[in-house]
Amino acid sequence: MSEVQRRKYSQEERSVVFDGEFMPHIDSMYNFAFRLTFDEDDAKDLVQDTYMKAFRFINSFEQGTNAKAWLFRILKNSFINDYRKKSKKPATVDYQEVETFYNSDDVDYQSTSDLRAESVKDMLGDEISNALNGLAVDFRTVIILADLEGFTYEEMAKILDIPIGTVRSRLHRARNLLKETLKGYAQSMGYGRDEEED
């Protein structure tokens, strides 16, 4: 049994790692889980499952390394394996369709160039949250990891098991889609391209 050769945490060390390195991330974990599932109970279950797995596999976590990224990776894998199928709100946009449409950068910039920083700053309600929730799950995930949680591209690549180049392009596309939705909101708030007097 090669497992025996590996240094394992003692009971006490386990508690120290679990309480000191894992539990402090529970707010971020729940926020991530909720934005993936859109359901409080599912999010709760997902976070609980993640922490149970983290405890069970605690010996594969090296103390002092990035616990938050390690936990997010477990949560994301649990979501894909156990929850995605039964998710109450299926993705509203077909990934393939989106990828094809957004293959051209020119399309991106023409369509979002009239969205201004000021109109985004004036969005005081749930516009941004709704826009984020409306993205297909793969796009939503990269925005959450990068902009809400501040992970680096390298950390995101590890969490998502994809190359850094894919992280970069997916994030870029996700942001363009988000801007596209925000532009629609901005227009309905009266920030249209042409200023009209009534």
Next chain:
Amino acid sequence: MENTDASSPERKLQCSDVGKCFQLLERILDGELVEGGNELLQEKLDQCQPCFAHFHLEQAIREVLKTKCTKQPLPEKLAESIRQMIQDAR
């Protein structure tokens, strides 16, 4: 009184390589481009109106995302029930 989105006569109104420039600006905002990033950013912001506008738009979106989308309240007993489950599993 300078408006952050004000157009400046020194800035060109067309960006010759909008795709590359915008992706570069986004990487700088993400903290991924360190070497020479600050100088490059300053140059773009000073000289190119589309880059200037795009940078401030991206910055605004990141700020709003951070303030509006990170505060999902944690269910009251979640942390407690996780600790209990771990206790039971020992």
